[in-house]
Each structure stands twice: as C-alpha cells, then as structure tokens.
Amino acid sequence: KNCDVGFIGLGVMGANLTLNLADNGYRVACFDLDQSKVDAILAKEAAERGDDSTPRIEGCSSYTELLSKLKAPHLIILSVPAGDPVDHVCNHLIDAGIKADDIVIDTGNSLWTDSVQREEQYKSKFIFFTTAVSGGEVGARFGPSLMPSGNPYAWTRIEPVLTAIAAKVDPVTGKPIESRTPGQPVTEGEPCATYIGTMGAGHYVKMVHNGIEYADMQLICEAYQIMRTSLRMSAAEIAKVFRRWNEGKLNSYLMEISAEVLEQTDPDTGMPLVDVILDKAGQKGTGLWTAVSALQVGSPAQTITSAVFARSISGLKEERVKASEILHGPEVQTLDDDAKMKAVHQLEQALYCSKICAYAQGFQLMATAAKEHEWDLEFGEIAKIWRAGCIIRAVFLQSIAQAYENNEDLENLLLDPFFADQITQMQSDWRESIAQATLAGIPCPAMMSALSYYDSYRTAVLPANLLQGQRDYFGAHTYQRIDKPAGKKFHLDWSHPDRPQVAVKK
Numbered sequence: 001k002n003c004d005v006g007f008i009g010l011g012v013m014g015a016n017l018t019l020n021l022a023d024n025g026y027r028v029a030c031f032d033l034d035q036s037k038v039d040a041i042l043a044k045e046a047a048e049r050g051d052d053s054t055p056r057i058e059g060c061s062s063y064t065e066l067l068s069k070l071k072a073p074h075l076i077i078l079s080v081p082a083g084d085p086v087d088h089v090c091n092h093l094i095d096a097g098i099k100a101d102d103i104v105i106d107t108g109n110s111l112w113t114d115s116v117q118r119e120e121q122y123k124s125k126f127i128f129f130t131t132a133v134s135g136g137e138v139g140a141r142f143g144p145s146l147m148p149s150g151n152p153y154a155w156t157r158i159e160p161v162l163t164a165i166a167a168k169v170d171p172v173t174g175k176p177i178e179s180r181t182p183g184q185p186v187t188e189g190e191p192c193a194t195y196i197g198t199m200g201a202g203h204y205v206k207m208v209h210n211g212i213e214y215a216d217m218q219l220i221c222e223a224y225q226i227m228r229t230s231l232r233m234s235a236a237e238i239a240k241v242f243r244r245w246n247e248g249k250l251n252s253y254l255m256e257i258s259a260e261v262l263e264q265t266d267p268d269t270g271m272p273l274v275d276v277i278l279d280k281a282g283q284k285g286t287g288l289w290t291a292v293s294a295l296q297v298g299s300p301a302q303t304i305t306s307a308v309f310a311r312s313i314s315g316l317k318e319e320r321v322k323a324s325e326i327l328h329g330p331e332v333q334t335l336d337d338d339a340k341m342k343a344v345h346q347l348e349q350a351l352y353c354s355k356i357c358a359y360a361q362g363f364q365l366m367a368t369a370a371k372e373h374e375w376d377l378e379f380g381e382i383a384k385i386w387r388a389g390c391i392i393r394a395v396f397l398q399s400i401a402q403a404y405e406n407n408e409d410l411e412n413l414l415l416d417p418f419f420a421d422q423i424t425q426m427q428s429d430w431r432e433s434i435a436q437a438t439l440a441g442i443p444c445p446a447m448m449s450a451l452s453y454y455d456s457y458r459t460a461v462l463p464a465n466l467l468q469g470q471r472d473y474f475g476a477h478t479y480q481r482i483d484k485p486a487g488k489k490f491h492l493d494w495s496h497p498d499r500p501q502v503a504v505k506k
C-alpha cells in the first residue's frame with residue numbers, strides 16, 4: 001500500500017495525466033481494461049526515467065489489485081469516456097470494496113447533470129468528485145486547466161494533487177510558464193486549478209469553455225474563409241497573417257495552431273493539407289450542450305449557437321455541393337493589393353470584436369446558470385484558470401480576469417470600460433468586414449451573430465414591443481406598458497380596439 005493515487009483509464013488523456021502525476025512526485029497505481037495500455041505506460045515511464053531509480057507508476061490487472069496498492073483513504077482518478085463507462089467503473093470499484101471516505105474523481109467531459117446525479121447515487125459508497133480537464137494531450141501531460149467541483153471537504157484533500165499537476169501562469173503577465181521536459185514539472189506560478197463550486201458547477205463551466213471554444217474556432221475559420229475566397233489568398237499567406245495576429249491582441253493557442261495547420265503540406269499530394277481535408281466538421285456534443293443550456297436558461301449565446309450550427313451545415317456536404325450549382329450568389333470582386341491589406345486589417349478587428357462577444361456570451365450564460373443553480377461562481381478566477389493549459393488559452397483572458405477583478409458584479413463583459421472602449425474603436429472595421437463578406441456572398445454566421453449580439457445588447461428599445469402586440473393579437477398573451485408599473489399585464493380586444501385595455505392579473 002504505497003501508492004498515493006489510483007488511475008483508471010489509460011487512453012490519451014489518462015496516460016498523460018498519469019505521467020504528469022508521476023512527474024510531480026506522486027506514486028500512481030494504474031489500471032485499464034486493455035492490459036496493453038498498462039504495459040505501454042509502464043514502458044513509457046521507464047524510458048523517460050532512464051535510470052534504475054524506483055518506478056513511480058505501478059500497473060494493475062484488476063480493480064481489486066488497484067485498491068490493494070493504494071494508501072487509505074483512497075484517491076482514485078478516472079479518465080474514461082463520459083456516460084455509462086463512468087458508472088461501470090464506479091460499480092466495479094464498489095464491488096472491489098471501495099470505502100465511504102474514499103474519493104473518486106471523474107475527469108471526463110461528463111454532462112454536468114449526470115455528475116449531480118452520480119454524487120447522490122454513490123454518496124453512501126464513496127465520495128464522488130469531478131474535475132473537468134482542458135488542454136488535450138499536451139495539456140494533460142505538462143499541465144492542463146482544471147475545473148474541480150463537488151464536496152468541499154474532498155477538495156481540501158485533493159487540492160495539493162490537482163494544483164501540482166495543473167498548468168501554471170505568471171501572475172504578472174498572465175502568460176503560461178511552460179515546461180515540456182518529462183520529469184521537470186513547473187512548480188512556480190499560479191496554478192490553473194481552482195475550486196469552482198458544488199457538484200455540477202465544474203462540469204458546467206467546462207461545458208461553457210467548450211461552447212466558447214466552438215465559437216472561437218468558428219470565428220477563426222470564418223476569417224480564413226474570407227481571406228481564402230474573397231481576398232484569394234493562399235493557405236501559406238493566411239498562415240502568415242495568423243502568425244502576425246498571434247503576436248498581438250489575438251494571441252491564443254487556437255490562433256497558433258490554425259497557422260500551423262495552414263502551413264502543413266500534404267505529403268501525398270504536395271498541396272496544403274487544409275485543401276485536401278474534407279470540409280465536414282465533427283462534434284462530440286459539449287458545444288451542443290452549451291447551446292441547449294443557453295436556450296433553456298434564456299441566456300443569449302448566439303455566437304456559440306451559430307458555431308454549433310456551422311458544424312451542422314458543414315455536415316450537409318452532398319446537399320451543399322448540389323445547392324452550389326442551383327443557388328447563385330454575387331460574383332467575388334478582385335481587389336488590388338492596397339484594398340486587400342485594408343481588408344485584412346479590418347478582419348483582424350472584426351475577429352477581435354467577435355471574440356469579445358463570444359466570451360461575453362459564455363460568461364453571461366455562466367452567470368445566469370449560477371443564479372438558477374445557486375452556484376457561487378467567481379468569474380475572475382475562472383478567467384484566470386483559462387489563461388494556460390486549456391484550449392481557449394489566450395492573452396486576452398488576462399484582460400477578462402482584470403475586468404472581473406475591477407468589478408466582481410460586472411453584468412456583462414461588454415460593459416467593462418476596457419472592452420467597451422476596444423469595441424468602440426474597432427467597430428467600424430468590424431461592420432465593414434462583415435458587410436464586405438456579405439456583399440461577396442461569403443458566410444460568416446458566427447461573426448454576424450456576434451455583431452447582432454452587440455447591437456441588440458446596446459439597443460434600448462428592441463422591436464419586442466411589436467412582437468408582444470402580435471402575441472396579444474392572436475393569442476391574448478398580454479403585454480406590459482411602459483407607462484404602467486412593471487409586471488402589470490394588459491390585453492386589448494383587437495376586434496374592438498376602442499374598448500378599454502383590460503389589466504390582467506398576474
């Protein structure tokens with residue numbers, strides 16, 4: 001019984017998290033239903049260690065063996081696919097004799113409501129805890145962003161482990177402190193792991209992270225398509241633009257990898273790889289969950305939702321090919337070099353403003369959900385743990401953290417003086433960019449929805465007055481009046497408009 005942590009599920013994320021734990025001095029007992037994965041991680045750890053010191057990872061061939069190697073009370077981390085596999089493992093652990101004060105941490109992309117249900121379901125058997133993980137393979141290995149939630153007592157026991165393996169940030173610059181050397185973890189800086197709240201909160205926040213990730217990715221893709229189609233630039237030229245943008249306010253991991261994708265040549269054809277990748281987007285569901293949740297709680301998140309729909313319409317490849325021969329749009333005009341340069345400059349501002357709106361929507365959604373579920377979310381802290389390790393890490397998250405530090409009750413990121421000023425300065429370029437894309441017939445659903453979000457949010461009187469009139473006309477659904485106390489409802493007898501408007505009781 002000399003292992004500190006048990007690890008179950010040695011897929012890409014699990015194997016890398018296990019090596020990360022070992023790098024940070026934890027002895028890990030690991031298990032996977034596929035014995036070859038256990039063998040592979042033992043071999044990898046031995047190769048990385050490279051000397052005859054004691055192995056830090058021990059392989060197990062059953063749940064019982066795993067428990068037998070762990071110090072009590074047990075701490076077990078799961079990295080198995082979301083859904084039934086989580087319950088499958090939990091039930092095996094119960095059969096293997098897990099105890100009431102043992103902790104099981106789910107790190108998958110679980111649906112937050114499933115986590116709430118699991119906490120209740122397993123409470124007499126063990127403590128079910130979750131930590132959502134972002135950062136992909138490299139993040140898991142050298143420092144992911146972690147969004148833990150559940151029993152606060154369990155958190156006090158888990159905190160040292162999770163903060164050790166998390167990504168680290170320079171608190172002053174907000175930039176990641178990175179090491180990619182096995183066995184040499186980063187030990188200084190602020191860890192990208194903070195207790196998010198009671199069960200469900202962490203996975204909800206990760207779900208919104210992924211919704212923002214969808215929007216961020218789609219916005220970059222739209223900028224690419226505008227440059228590719230309207231400005232007739234090559235993949236390599238666009239990569240150069242992305243590299244330049246990555247040095248400024250748009251600096252982010254997604255911008256960096258987009259440039260790398262565009263620079264990649266297909267070894268088979270010699271063409272840019274992006275030109276031979278089929279334009280059909282996959283999705284595993286977290287963006288969709290975010291969109292569904294936004295609709296359910298009534299929080300406007302149209303850029304996130306548009307990004308999900310953009311993936312849906314990309315899936316209709318055969319139909320789109322057919323439609324492209326029947327449905328006509330405008331001719332794309334050829335621009336001279338000056339006009340092209342101007343368009344690229346405007347696009348940078350358009351991307352930045354749209355990005356602000358996507359994040360504003362994500363944070364607004366979290367705030368609305370937090371009220372509904374009584375989670376005490378700290379938005380500044382959430383922005384801080386997204387500065388490194390995760391897929392949406394970006395320099396810009398430092399400004400978001402700052403915005404919530406300046407005003408923890410900030411209703412919307414757009415109302416923060418810094419962001420409000422940025423959009424004021426850049427909005428004419430944003431509008432022009434979208435207008436040009438529209439005139440050229442190039443779809444940019446996420447950028448357009450971001451601009452509509454901005455314009456709707458800043459409009460004091462929306463046409464919902466007419467809408468309420470329509471609803472009252474056909475269905476007596478009532479309306480409120482601007483000259484009467486809020487909440488008081490009225491109905492007009494539309495076939496006898498002279499009759500007094502009847503105040504309807506609440």
Ligand code: 6PG
Nearest residue numbers: 134135136210283284285286391
């Ligand atoms: C992360 C990613 C990760 C995963 C997405 C991919 O934060 O590390 O978001 O969770 O890559 O789930 O999602 P799609 O397959 O839906 O694009």
